[in-house]
Amino acid sequence: MAARTVFVAGAGTEIGKTYVTAALTRRLRGQGRPVRTLKPLASGVPPLSDPAFAESDTARLLDAQGLAVADEHVEACSPWLFAAPLAPDQAAVLEGRSVALADLVAWCRAQIACTEGTLIIESVGGLMSPVTETATGLDWLRELAVPALLVSGSYLGAISHALTARETLRLHGVPLLAVAVSESEGAPAPLSTVAAAIARHAGVPVFGLRRGDACPEALADLV
Ligand SMILES: Nc1ncnc2c1ncn2[C@@H]1O[C@H](COP(=O)(O)OP(=O)(O)OP(=O)(O)O)[C@@H](O)[C@H]1O
Ligand SMILES: [Mg+2]
Numbered sequence: 514m515a516a517r518t519v520f521v522a523g524a525g526t527e528i529g530k531t532y533v534t535a536a537l538t539r540r541l542r543g544q545g546r547p548v549r550t551l552k553p554l555a556s557g558v559p560p561l562s563d564p565a566f567a568e569s570d571t572a573r574l575l576d577a578q579g580l581a582v583a584d585e586h587v588e589a590c591s592p593w594l595f596a597a598p599l600a601p602d603q604a605a606v607l608e609g610r611s612v613a614l615a616d617l618v619a620w621c622r623a624q625i626a627c628t629e630g631t632l633i634i635e636s637v638g639g640l641m642s643p644v645t646e647t648a649t650g651l652d653w654l655r656e657l658a659v660p661a662l663l664v665s666g667s668y669l670g671a672i673s674h675a676l677t678a679r680e681t682l683r684l685h686g687v688p689l690l691a692v693a694v695s696e697s698e699g700a701p702a703p704l705s706t707v708a709a710a711i712a713r714h715a716g717v718p719v720f721g722l723r724r725g726d727a728c729p730e731a732l733a734d735l736v
Pocket of ligand 2: 530531532570635
C-alpha cells in the first residue's frame with residue numbers, strides 16, 4: 514500500500530523545516546501512527562564518524578524516528594548526502610557526483626510505494642532553491658504530485674516570503690495542507706501576529722510553533 518505523503522517545503526532556507534518535520538514525526542509516532550521521514554538530498558553534511566554529524570538534518574530526522582545513526586538508516590533516509598555547504602548540485606560536483614531530477618523523483622516514488630502509513634519528505638532550502646543543475650525544489654514537488662506543508666519563519670519579512678511561496682504553489686496547482694510558522698530567534702513581532710497575517714491570505718490552516726514547541730495535534734491531524 515502506498516504511503517500518504519507530505520512534502521515539507523520552505524519559504525526560505527534555515528527557517529525551521531527540519532524542526533517542524535522532526536516535531537511532526539514525533540507527534541505522529543506519539544499518536545501511534547506509522548511514519549517514515551526522509552531528507553533525500555542534503556549538503557553540508559560531515560561524515561558519520563564526525564561528532565558534528567549529530568547536528569545534520571539526517572541525524573535529527575533519524576532521532577525523531579527513534580532510529581540509530583547507523584550506515585543503513587542514514588542511506589535509507591538520505592541517499593544523496595554531500596559534504597560541501599553549497600547547493601546540492603554544486604556540492605555534488607565537488608565529489609564527482611551529480612543529481613538528476615529523474616533519479617530523485619524515481620527514488621521518492623519507490624519509497625512512497627513501499628511505505629505504509631505516512632511518508633514525510635523534507636526538501637532543500639526554499640521552495641525554488643536548486644536541487645539539480647536545472648531543476649528547483651518546486652520541480653521536484655510537482656513531479657511527485659503530492660501535497661505540501663509550507664514552513665515559514667517569523668523574522669521581519671517572513672510574511673511576504675511565506676505568501677510568495679504560497680502563491681507559487683497555488684499557481685502551479687500544488688495542494689497545500691497547511692503553513693507552519695516556526696518562531697525565528699530574535700524575531701521582532703510576536704509569533705501570533707505573524708501567523709495571523711499569513712493566515713489572512715493563505716487560505717489554508719496556519720500553525721505557529723514557538724521556540725521549543727511540540728507539533729500541534731491539529732497539524733498532525735491534517736497530515
Ligand atoms: N520553533 C523552533 N524552536 C527551536 N529551534 C528552532 C525552531 N525552529 C527552528 N529552530 C532551529 O533553527 C535552526 C534552523 O532550523 P532548521 O534546521 O529546522 O531549518 P531548515 O529550514 O530545515 O534549514 P535547511 O534549509 O538547512 O534544511 C536549527 O538549529 C533549529 O533547531
Ligand atoms: Mg533542514
